[in-house]
Amino acid sequence: MIAKVMRGQDTLGLLRYLYGPGRANEHTDPHLVAAWRALGVPDPGRDPDADLSVLARRLDRFVRPEVRRHVWHCAVRVAPTDRPLTDTEWDHVARKIAAAGGVAPLGDDRGCRWVALRHDGAESHHIHLLATLARQDDTNPDIHNDALRLRDACRALEDALGLRPTSASNNTSAPSPTRGETEKAHRQGLDRPSRAVLERLARRAAVASRTEQEFLDAVRSTGALVRLRETGQGGPAAGYALALPGDTAPDGGPVWFSGTALAPDLSLPRVRDRFAGAPAAPAPLPAAGPWGQAATAVGELSEHWDGAGQGVRAAGAAALGDVLTAAAVAAPSHVRQVLQGADRDWSHAGRPPVGTARAAVAVRMREAARALSAAAPKGQAPVGELAVRQALQALAGAAEQVTAWYRSCSWEPQERSARLAAEALRAAVGGDGAQPTLNFTM
Incomplete structure (x- = not known):
């Protein structure tokens, strides 16, 4: 689970975007799953008569006119391989995140006003928290170090909900596909983003190989494109990158992923480490x-x-x-x-x-x-x-x-x-x- 915080100054504008189709029609069935109060909060996603401007005014009720960038926007996303959460589970997530971010501490009925909208798609399950940074007792919320507190909250939620652990502080996590990569795969009708496909291809090739050349040949045999990063001094390559045929960047060239961008243990030095002690040829198999x-x-x-x-x-x-x-x-x-x-x-x-x-x-x-x-x-x-x-x-x-x-x-x-x-x-x-x-x- 990943929580990303952004700041803005237009409550109504952000609501229009969140309740709209999105830039690539990725906003599927937007609706409220949680808010600063249980009753009386309009939800244009479920009530066709609800007015976005009314919701924006209620959220801005305690914002002072001179305050700029008063909108606290937090997108919370589960991994593409995680199960979709229920609305009740997202409600729980939203309240934990709002508390961890400092906008609405649990049990504090004078915290900032906020709402949480759910968006769903074939490869994207997430919510957006929108809070206005003005507590209802006319004081300022404590959002200092909110990113660090959110990371701890996400790890606790991953464990409580049985989700994939992400972004460990010891730098051992494999980079997850970005939102853009996931949405691109969805638009193209693909089951998985290119990064995930290439990670699996590279790992299987590394497992099956005894030498660096065998590894590179095995990857090429899958049809993937391979590019080596030379040292310029005639020595061994310093790294490699992979791309899938047909996966192109805006300039028309391939979208390359370095080994490290696939997983920490798929960097070229780490792949080479696998071959230490490997025999030049396979030994005879045992009877079993x-x-x-x-x-x-x-x-x-x-x-x-x-x-x-x-x-x-x-x-x-x-x-x-x-x-x-x-x-x-x-x-x-x-x-x-x-x-x-x-x-x-x-x-x-x-x-x-x-x-x-x-x-x-x-x-x-x-x-x-x-x-x-x-x-x-x-x-x-x-x-x-x-x-x-x-x-x-x-x-x-x-x-x-x-x-x-x-x-x-x-x-x-x-x-x-x-x-x-x-x-x-x-x-x-x-x-x-x-x-x-x-x-x-x-």
Whole structure:
């Protein structure tokens, strides 16, 4: 959840915009979900006889004529992958945000007047808070450091409502698609913005590769455009950027995204780190195949977890994400949806806010991920169900260990991400006496 604050000076003008169609018809079904008082606030989105100018005058009732930029405007948006909230939930969100921003502290009936309008769309669920910066006791509201307080409020709301954690203060969050990117994808009839598509393409290519050249070739094989940032001295490239064919900027050129703009661990130096210790050629598969290799490698992480230091644990958590990514691609059809969900949930959990150490167990897990990736094109071939189940059990157990570690370190975004993935995996194979949600035939 992201809250962005803007300031203005035209209450009626902003109301007209918020109740209108928007610049790109993105304002779907605008209506009030909350206001400074429960009754008597007109809602032009639900009452055709309601007058916007009347609502504006009521909001401006305590604004002094000499005050400029008296409009406090806060847009609150959930991630495109989050579920749509109900009006009741948005009412709760609006009141928490108004309180955190300092315009209407909870329980203070003399705070600023404000309203919250809901907008919905296929890829955009959000509200707009409009408040006038004049308390009803003729004093000024305390909005100092409102952005910091809003960030804390958003993180608390994410946890309370089960939403995707965003913008962690330790700089481990992946950049979310912007509003413009999301609306552009919607206009073009696309399921996901280009940034999200490219992040997934780059991650799968990195997981499957042993060298930088393999990585670049794998990305190009998907049809994505690749541009390297050269150093100018004939040395290795300093970075890379990706673009989707047909995704153009106003000047007609491709819309490029650097690796860092996709995710912190997809920068070129971080991608290169994945290849450390990787064999030049794949080792022979064990009798149990790639799924058995994955179960063994992940089980080794769990076996040595308690005695591992933070650096080794961080390396293991990142490598565990690689195994999940590869498994989600190679999985048989009855398991694929669960693993794809766990892979999405795990994303932030693979980026703990500590440095990684060189760890043999992480190298072996990444080699297992490469073996799974190599098996992915043969997805229709018979797969040993026992090996798949054992791999899921190992993944669930390791994910629970990582979750407990993050909880003990108070790394909340990573902890929640790991917990969601662990719960999905454990539910799939059965745990604590529960029946598995997937049927395995052995």
